[in-house]
Amino acid sequence: MNAFWIATIGTSVIAFLLKYSGHSIPQHWLEHPKLQRINALIPVALLSALVAVQTFTEKNKLMIDHRLAGVSVAVIALLLKAPFPVVVLAAAVTSAGIYNWL
């Protein structure tokens, strides 16, 4: 079994266990405000890190290439309050244009 299968199955199993355990534990266990706050902050950190790594790295090297242009256009689209599909499409079109023709 390769890494892709392990990741697919492992992620799916844990994702379900997390959801199901939430439905099965007493509510007061998780009422602590610090826990609630950390829960809101973790996605901010992880998703931001993913944006940076996916934009500026290739394997273990830092790199600036056509992806930066794509993501910059995504930032502009978000600032203009464009809906999600437009943001992703704008990034892809820009990036593809630079990759193919520059």
Next chain:
Amino acid sequence: MSKVEAITLRDSLSLSLTVGAYGIAFGAASVANGFSVLQSCLLSLLTFSGASQFAVVGVLGAGGSAISAIATASLLGVRNGLYGVIMAPRLKVKGLKRVIAAQVTIDESTGVALGAEKRNEAAMRHGFWLTGFGVFVFWNLFTLAGALGAKAMGDTRAWGLDSAVPAAFLGLVWPRLESNRDRLLAVVSMVFALAMTPILPAGLPIIATAFIAIAVGLRR
């Protein structure tokens, strides 16, 4: 089942279609990062949580190990567990129904349910189930479409998919940047992950930023 209000139906359906369309981006990103069409579809059917799914393909695609990918995706999935805690006393379901409710406990179903709660309890339950099932159906159909589309493309970079993935992450994090503290955490996490990339094995720089979030959350 009592009568479903038109407003609940409208909220659920419009959200299901919109979110479902993100599934195209996921299916395409997944195949672009080396997952097969079958694996992409299984992730959507079984994991069924957008941010976690993008994370698992993002980390493996960046050369990370399966363990790093699973850990990052799971940290992002913790919030679904908390939604379960909120929804359980409102849904009051047991057995197989609870298993199904758990699987469709995501941002959108919980959001619509809590939004409809002000109207009445039935609207809240209808909102949860309709949105949960609606997103599930469209998310999976669109994942298949995106995965097949990316497979037909060949060199996915020529179609801009290597930028679509970080743009999708950006779209997911953007609505969460409500306060200056959130924005500062986002910038620090980006800089930290990049600074650690040449030093740590791929995937770890991303997971490590969860500790920054915990440190910030504990402070105040």
